[in-house]
Amino acid sequence: MTTEYEIEPIPGLPGNLPKGEEIVWQGKPNWRSFARAVFHIRLVTAWFVFVAALAFVAGGTGLKGAAITMAVAVLGLAVLAGLAWLEARSTIYTLTNRRIVMRFGVALPKCVNLPLTRIGAADVRQLGDGHVDIVLRMTERFPLGWLQMWPHVRPWQVAKPQPMLRALDEAFLPVLANSLASADPSAKPAMATGAPVSAAIGVAA
Template identity: 35%
Template sequence: MSDHDDFAFEPIKGLPERPPVGEDILWQGRPATYALARDAYKLHWIAFYFALLLLWRCGVGLAQGGVLMALQIGIPTLVMALIALSLVWLLAFAQARTTVYTLTSARVVMRIGAALPVTFNIPFAQVGAAHLDLRRDGTGTIAMETTGASRIGYLTLWPHLRPGYARLTQPAMRCIPDAAPVAKMLAEAAETRMARPVVSRSEGGSASPVAAA
């Protein structure tokens, strides 16, 4: 895996440089904003917390001073909840808009980061396994177990990683729409790439086929 600061002009959206000859772009996408807010930023849990807080504070106000007191206590709590949920949505929107996932015939490229964009190249040769977490609405996360010696830090990747694997981070294309076809495309591309023969030259000068790495 390699990273590249992504301030320079991109010749192709999401890629720091043009793919080499023989490497084709198969798919590009980004997280769905709502799915990212729901799964990575826990929008539903935050909304549930504020709903309970609002009910409790309104109940206290109602018991102490009637409807007027309940409104006086409840309205500021409601405003605070709306502000918090709006901030969470904006964070998810910024992450989704600045992210570009690219699947080529040789690798996965992840251009991530809202404040400090960075690009990670993950060749198929360094992917030991891929896992699809599919949601009912068709969005899903495709996580990759990497086999290389170098690992990407948790904070560097978040939220573009597999949830629940903090000690051994797994880069992930997070919350993408229509994830099932993309996962199938990734599996087929990786299988094709790894099975493709490559000619290497032996000491005696004869050529012998070896499996692609």
């Protein structure tokens, strides 16, 4: 059994591009940064270490508990890392001169089209390792639900979902800024502004 996304004329796109549209950039999330940002690998690791340390300090049978805790931690972290790798591998973000296409999903692949003219601003969240999350603020209400878009959606914005490009190299930022400005000639591409303006890139809260 195959899905429509297993037979792609162009990787990451559900069909051939119409005349006049061309690919500006394509990329995938960095799976390690994705794991830290989405599954909070570092926080989970710290929690397991804390629990194991308490058991170790208790001594006696606590030593066995500490060993079991660390074994569970290794298994759990391996599962989270595997999920992050699979999700990042199945994701392709495509920027054309007209839209952003988000293709993602391991078990249930989906493809989301975001016209550049309907993106009012792009807010950046630095991940601290040369990668960024980019929130796309739409000028119209986004039609898909938060769960349908997860994890490619801004955290906790359940009532008003905002699409989010995850764990991308920060070198992509000027490319996106220029494309948004080209889609809206009245706007100038801005980087790291506190209050994003139309077609500008700002800093996410």
